[in-house]
Amino acid sequence: MFQVEKTAFISLLIFILFLLGIGELQSNPIDQEKEPKHQIQKPKIYQEDYPIISDSDLYCSFFLLGEERLEAKIVSAEKKDEMRLLTDSDIFYIDRGKDAGFEANQIHLILEIGPEILHPLTNKKLGRLGFKRGRARIIEVGENSGKARVEKSCGRVLVGDFLIPFEERETLMKSTPRVEMPEEGRSVGNIVYLEGDYKIISRDQLALIDLGRVDGLRVGDRMTVHREVSKEIPPKLIGELIIIDSQSSSSTVKVLSSKDPIKLGDLVQVKPKEKSK
Numbered sequence: 501m502f503q504v505e506k507t508a509f510i511s512l513l514i515f516i517l518f519l520l521g522i523g524e525l526q527s528n529p530i531d532q533e534k535e536p537k538h539q540i541q542k543p544k545i546y547q548e549d550y551p552i553i554s555d556s557d558l559y560c561s562f563f564l565l566g567e568e569r570l571e572a573k574i575v576s577a578e579k580k581d582e583m584r585l586l587t588d589s590d591i592f593y594i595d596r597g598k599d600a601g602f603e604a605n606q607i608h609l610i611l612e613i614g615p616e617i618l619h620p621l622t623n624k625k626l627g628r629l630g631f632k633r634g635r636a637r638i639i640e641v642g643e644n645s646g647k648a649r650v651e652k653s654c655g656r657v658l659v660g661d662f663l664i665p666f667e668e669r670e671t672l673m674k675s676t677p678r679v680e681m682p683e684e685g686r687s688v689g690n691i692v693y694l695e696g697d698y699k700i701i702s703r704d705q706l707a708l709i710d711l712g713r714v715d716g717l718r719v720g721d722r723m724t725v726h727r728e729v730s731k732e733i734p735p736k737l738i739g740e741l742i743i744i745d746s747q748s749s750s751s752t753v754k755v756l757s758s759k760d761p762i763k764l765g766d767l768v769q770v771k772p773k774e775k776s777k
Contacts, residue, residue, distance in 0.1 A: 551672065552754070552756060554671055555671060557706075558744065559634065560633075561632055561706055562630060563629075563632075563708070564626060564627045564628070564630070564749075565627055571608065571662070572662065573594060573596075574592050574610075574658070574660060575592075575595050578590070579591075584659045584660075585658060586659070593648075594645065594648060596646060597644045600644075604638055604639060605638065608666050609632060609634075609663065609664050609667075610636050610653075611662045611664050612656075612658065612661045614631050621765055626692060627750075633656065634652045635652045635666060636650050636651060637649050672720055687711055689715070689768050690766065691764055691766045692709060695707060702758045702761055704754065704755060706744075706753065707753050708753070711768065712746055712751050715749075717743055717751050717770070720742065723741040723742070723743065723768045724771050725755075725762055725766050727766050739756070741754065741768065
């Protein structure tokens with residue numbers, strides 16, 4: 501008799517637990533709807549504001565060398581003499597010290613000297629490329645030598661690269677711009693170099709143009725890109741650029757938008773500033 505009652509009690513307990521389990525399963529979907537695990541974010545193109553000039557654009561891009569002062573050269577790495585490729589937190593030695601004004605905790609930009617480039621239309625020598633490879637902090641200085649640490653690398657940092665003065669710059673947040681055709685009479689130049697030495701580039705990639713500060717250009721200015729299809733019809737609008745670095749007679753630009761791939765030799769022109777309402 502006792503065995504029968506015990507069996508009935510266990511069966512009743514299992515039945516109650518079964519009902520509770522069903523209730524839990526039915527409540528979970530509702531709870532998940534109230535508290536979603538993942539918040540859906542708008543893609544960058546649909547956001548009202550996003551960085552159109554980022555830290556990467558400012559400190560990991562390239563430019564045409566002019567009168568930049570190459571303050572010091574990376575002569576060796578701390579880990580081993582044969583090591584040439586450096587990355588974040590690696591320590592290296594430079595060939596300048598107190599004699600060149602170096603002090604502990606100074607920040608410098610790491611620069612790789614690239615090849616000389618020619619104008620794609622005139623074949624004129626424009627100068628050598630300078631690739632920004634990141635930032636380094638001076639940690640020790642001697643009379644004519646020093647030690648530094650890579651704080652933020654961009655791609656590769658090599659023994660043989662140089663240090664140049666570091667300038668803090670602000671990123672730029674802006675709404676997605678509307679492309680307009682350029683006005684007559686504004687400075688017109690050409691695309692003279694494409695990021696990675698590619699044949700074509702598109703949105704978010706970088707390029708060099710043969711206009712600079714002497715033409716009134718500044719960081720943050722917008723440029724339109726257009727291509728001459730025929731002399732009988734107006735130039736075809738290709739896209740829009742923004743200047744991220746401006747030198748004396750050249751500028752580094754970032755592609756904001758493009759209807760067609762951008763090529764070497766394409767025309768660039770200052771975009772008219774929007775009139776305030």
